[in-house]
Amino acid sequence: MTLAEKVIARAAGLAHVVPGKIVTCQVDLAMMHDSGGPRRVDSKLRTLGAPIWDVDKIVVVSDHYVPAVDADSAHILQFTRGWVAEHGIKHFYDMRGICHVVLAEGGHLTPGMFAAGGDSHSPTGGAWGAFMVGIGATEMAGVLVTGELWVRVPQTLRVLLQGSLANGCSVKDVLLHLCARIGLNNDYRAIEYAGSGMADLLMAERMTLCNMAAELGGKTGIIAPDARTIAALKLAGRQDAVLDPYWCTDAEALVECDVIVELGELVPHVAAPHSPANSVPVTEIGRQKIDQAYIGACTGAKIEDLRMAASVLRGQQVANSVRLLIAPASVATTQAAIADGTLATLLAAGAILLPTGCGACAGLGAGILAGGEVCIASTARNFKGRMGASDSHVYLGSPYTVAASAIAGYIADPRDFLLTNSKASA
Amino acid sequence: MTVLTTSPLIRGRVFVFGNNIDTDLLAPGAYMKGPIELLAQHCLEAIAPSFASSVQPGDIVLAGAGFGMGSSREQAAQALKILGVGCVLASGFARIFYRNAINLGLPALEFDAPDFASNGDELEVDLAGGTVRNLTRGTHAIASPMPEFLRVILADGGLMPHLAKRLGRRER
Ligand code: SF4
Numbered sequence: 001m002t003l004a005e006k007v008i009a010r011a012a013g014l015a016h017v018v019p020g021k022i023v024t025c026q027v028d029l030a031m032m033h034d035s036g037g038p039r040r041v042d043s044k045l046r047t048l049g050a051p052i053w054d055v056d057k058i059v060v061v062s063d064h065y066v067p068a069v070d071a072d073s074a075h076i077l078q079f080t081r082g083w084v085a086e087h088g089i090k091h092f093y094d095m096r097g098i099c100h101v102v103l104a105e106g107g108h109l110t111p112g113m114f115a116a117g118g119d120s121h122s123p124t125g126g127a128w129g130a131f132m133v134g135i136g137a138t139e140m141a142g143v144l145v146t147g148e149l150w151v152r153v154p155q156t157l158r159v160l161l162q163g164s165l166a167n168g169c170s171v172k173d174v175l176l177h178l179c180a181r182i183g184l185n186n187d188y189r190a191i192e193y194a195g196s197g198m199a200d201l202l203m204a205e206r207m208t209l210c211n212m213a214a215e216l217g218g219k220t221g222i223i224a225p226d227a228r229t230i231a232a233l234k235l236a237g238r239q240d241a242v243l244d245p246y247w248c249t250d251a252e253a254l255v256e257c258d259v260i261v262e263l264g265e266l267v268p269h270v271a272a273p274h275s276p277a278n279s280v281p282v283t284e285i286g287r288q289k290i291d292q293a294y295i296g297a298c299t300g301a302k303i304e305d306l307r308m309a310a311s312v313l314r315g316q317q318v319a320n321s322v323r324l325l326i327a328p329a330s331v332a333t334t335q336a337a338i339a340d341g342t343l344a345t346l347l348a349a350g351a352i353l354l355p356t357g358c359g360a361c362a363g364l365g366a367g368i369l370a371g372g373e374v375c376i377a378s379t380a381r382n383f384k385g386r387m388g389a390s391d392s393h394v395y396l397g398s399p400y401t402v403a404a405s406a407i408a409g410y411i412a413d414p415r416d417f418l419l420t421n422s423k424a425s426a
Numbered sequence: 427m428t429v430l431t432t433s434p435l436i437r438g439r440v441f442v443f444g445n446n447i448d449t450d451l452l453a454p455g456a457y458m459k460g461p462i463e464l465l466a467q468h469c470l471e472a473i474a475p476s477f478a479s480s481v482q483p484g485d486i487v488l489a490g491a492g493f494g495m496g497s498s499r500e501q502a503a504q505a506l507k508i509l510g511v512g513c514v515l516a517s518g519f520a521r522i523f524y525r526n527a528i529n530l531g532l533p534a535l536e537f538d539a540p541d542f543a544s545n546g547d548e549l550e551v552d553l554a555g556g557t558v559r560n561l562t563r564g565t566h567a568i569a570s571p572m573p574e575f576l577r578v579i580l581a582d583g584g585l586m587p588h589l590a591k592r593l594g595r596r597e598r
Contacts, residue, residue, distance in 0.1 A: 065459075072460070136498050138586060141585075142589055184492055187519070188521055383449075383496055384448075
């Protein structure tokens with residue numbers, strides 16, 4: 001079986017599953033956030049009048065409407081707190097960071113788990129060798145009372161990453177490249193990232209890969225655990241974590257197709273409005289002026305992402321015509337950025353620090369665009385109107401590319417700046 | 427006896443859309459804080475400003491691949507349901523949207539024939555058999571059958587009434 005099939009089979013209590021079959025799985029963990037969670041499931045639970053199946057398996061995160069910007073968002077956060085208290089939910093992260101990132105920081109996900117999240121970027125959990133899918137609020141209400149979720153066993157599409165990334169390139173570029181190459185409609189497939197290049201990739205990079213399996217339209221993204229996974233789990237407080245070689249795709253398993261990416265040949269990519277599929281090498285974009293550069297989201301504002309931006313911005317200044325906004329993915333990210341000097345570098349270059357949370361990524365928090373404005377963002381999607389006015393324009397790029405563009409005032413190739421920086425420090 | 431809360435025969439005018447109709451178009455973020463009825467009035471307005479005001483109960487949405495891609499926000503399917511859309515036919519659905527639609531009792535059929543109708547044509551959809559008729563053109567085609575498992579949820583009126591039944595409770 002493939003890794004995804006193994007996890008599904010275990011959760012369904014079956015020895016074997018095959019793609020296409022619909023099976024009912026026991027859920028090991030259910031995650032909800034302030035937007036799609038308590039305020040949407042509460043009335044449904046009351047209607048059903050059934051108790052929550054297992055409060056220990058539920059994680060609630062307030063990240064979308066934080067910090068409150070008006071009475072409506074304040075009410076949503078207040079409601080979330082009240083609901084968590086009423087139901088005795090122990091795992092509650094209130095304004096501590098973006099759900100997919102705090103789940104990882106809290107060591108909530110381990111290899112072989114079957115998890116459901118009330119958010120479309122739930123595939124991020126696959127970085128830990130878990131099978132994690134996104135669901136809507138009504139379905140979440142169903143999970144909360146039954147502890148079960150049906151899935152159609154997906155085909156596995158494997159992305160084989162070979163070699164290592166060139167300077168100025170990141171896994172975000174891998175994903176933007178894939179969005180153009182294999183498109184956004186890889187429905188019902190599990191996207192497994194594997195290959196010789198995987199061993200070098202940090203957990204944060206693996207999370208970005210799995211996160212944007214959502215953009216590829218996959219059911220989820222998943223990566224077989226290795227020694228790095230287990231070491232990271234131990235750091236996150238899971239002293240019980242052990243590497244079980246069972247959690248991998250068997251050599252004889254039926255993989256629907258393999259897509260090979262030579263990391264060393266990859267160049268920085270940028271996706272033009274209004275779809276991640278409009279992605280091209282940055283060199284083909286032309287001199288596109290920008291008003292805002294945004295480093296944020298679960299996809300692009302983890303500490304490793306901020307370090308990428310800092311490596312470009314070190315000793316540089318953001319262009320006068322541009323505002324560079326940085327919304328770290330979690331409180332722990334901000335603390336790490338203070339500790340290692342990353343934040344000082346960013347601020348010295350003229351960046352503006354925003355609160356931790358989803359922020360402008362989904363058009364809910366600070367950093368919204370006006371009509372006609374152009375932004376380049378390290379976020380995952382650039383659908384029409386997502387970050388503000390319906391006639392605003394969002395380009396997607398890696399943290400390197402966003403930082404380089406902030407300096408230039410137009411969309412720029414980060415490799416030019418990294419070259420200058422390394423010369424300057426040499 | 428199963429009481430069919432979803433009529434198996436759906437008849438209405440069709441609204442035709444292209445590929446990759448995403449959840450930010452269906453449920454714009456700016457209205458996500460407010461009541462769903464208000465959000466529904468802005469459904470698809472970025473590409474079809476008059477859709478919400480002109481759609482009638484029972485009308486049908488016909489689209490290409492990737493319908494409902496993007497966020498898990500259930501409001502994307504709910505907005506269509508509230509506007510009275512009787513059925514969504516699309517070459518392909520984003521999986522969360524598809525699940526949300528069934529869970530909310532909004533029929534969604536995979537129907538790979540984006541040129542089958544033009545805006546305003548009268549369509550009739552037989553959910554049980556999967557036959558889609560274009561009454562204006564006098565043509566018909568067959569949609570992919572929906573798995574039995576999901577037809578039961580849809581026939582119960584969505585996941586909530588389905589669970590209420592399973593848990594032995596009546597929906598209040
Ligand atoms: S940061 Fe953006 S993509 Fe990530 S969970 Fe929040 S809204 Fe979704």
